[in-house]
Amino acid sequence: MRGPQKAKVVEKSFIGEDVFILKLLQPFIAEECRPGQFVNVRCSPLYEPLLRRPLSIFDVDREKGEFSLLIRIVGKGTKLLSQHKEGDELDLLGPLGSAFPYNQYKNPLLIAGGIGIAPLYFLAKTVDHPTIIFGAKNKKELYTLEELREFATVLVFTEDGSEGEKGMATSKLHRLILKHDSVFACGPLGMLREVVRIAKEAEVPSFISLEERMACGFGACLGCAVKTIKGYKMLCKDGPVMRGEEVML
Ligand SMILES: Cc1cc2nc3c(=O)[nH]c(=O)nc-3n(C[C@H](O)[C@H](O)[C@H](O)COP(=O)(O)OP(=O)(O)OC[C@H]3O[C@@H](n4cnc5c(N)ncnc54)[C@H](O)[C@@H]3O)c2cc1C
Ligand code: FES
Incomplete structure (x- = not known):
């Protein structure tokens, strides 16, 4: 840096x-x-x-x-x-921070919830033939959906049914995940928990980007500790992208 x-x-x-x-x-x-x-x-x-x-x-x-x-x-x-x-x-x-390990997998499934689209938009532009599940409370919160559709296959879910299918981003994940070799996600904590749970069941590796509070941003203040099965990690340095199965959400 x-x-x-x-x-x-x-x-x-x-x-x-x-x-x-x-x-x-x-x-x-x-x-x-x-x-x-x-x-x-x-x-x-x-x-x-x-x-x-x-x-x-x-x-x-x-x-x-x-x-x-x-x-x-x-x-x-x-x-x-x-x-x-x-x-x-x-x-x-x-x-x-860390990046999504997109070059280690051939066919990742991307999942974004609301403003969590921010890192996944860049990721979707980077991988070949991206498929992304994009969920939000309503149509208004599907930020940059039209632009995203220009270069990705987008499966849309809204909680109120105002666009795409009515439901959560994870509503059909247990079925959709079966066609993919990895899952990359960013969104609210509840969504990430569900992504990790379903990915574990399907034995597909998951990588999640966490958006906890930070201070220095480069590992000096210990202000962003996250509990994992390997002990505490610094979200700013070891993350924000972390292996889903390792984080204690
Ligand atoms: C690695 C990382 C990437 C991020 N990327 C984006 C992004 O691309 N776009 C974006 O809009 N936001 C992103 N965020 C969240 C963003 O950093 C916070 O919204 C911002 O720091 C809030 O600052 P503030 O001064 O406006 O709000 P504050 O006055 O500090 O807080 C206002 C409210 O927001 C809550 N809040 C503050 N920070 C966070 C946080 N990190 N997560 C959840 N709630 C928070 C507070 O608890 C409070 O209720 C990211 C966070 C991280 C850690
Ligand atoms: S924000 Fe300071 S160590 Fe992570």
Whole structure:
């Protein structure tokens, strides 16, 4: 990892009431990053909030030296990020953490829940012939669905039935998983638990990206410990992508 780097805001676009895409010019990160990795971003030039905020790499254009973040506003840091304008500079660390081991499997099944689509969009663009299950509470929370459909087979589930099949992302997983040699997932904890349970039953390896709170982002503060069958691991360094069967969810 390099030290803090500057990234220029190339574009900001809201794609929902509280969700936006931030496109950044930062050739080193754009070149180096792999799906599943994240950047740790200072949200304001003032030291409030003090801690950086971790955000997954959502999309990359290596030729232009650009990458994008898909961000939901949930508090002070993400609100401040949403106020940046084209031409502003951000201070960030990255790329950080582990990536999905996509080159070790021939036929992975991808599963995203809501904003959990962020790292899986980049992953879906990277693997050959991707199939992705995309679940959300409702149609509005199926962020970037139309773009995703341009390059992936997308199986859609919404809790209220407003798009795709009515149900949870995991509703048909026990059947769908049988055609695949691995599962890569990101989404709410409940969804991840179910993904790991079903994958274990089917004896298919699962890899999940966890979105717990972090501080330093590179293994120095021990602020992101996650319990696994091999003892405590640092989510920022050993994760955020971890072997599903090993994490004690
Ligand atoms: C590796 C990683 C990748 C992430 N990728 C993305 C992404 O691509 N897009 C995105 O929108 N978000 C992502 N997140 C979550 C994002 O980091 C938090 O939403 C953000 O840090 C909140 O900062 P805030 O100052 O706006 O909110 P705060 O004021 O810090 O908190 C507001 C509320 O959000 C809750 N919250 C804060 N952080 C988290 C968290 N990590 N997980 C769950 N709840 C949290 C708090 O408990 C509180 O209720 C990621 C988190 C991790 C660890
Ligand atoms: S956030 Fe500091 S050790 Fe992980």
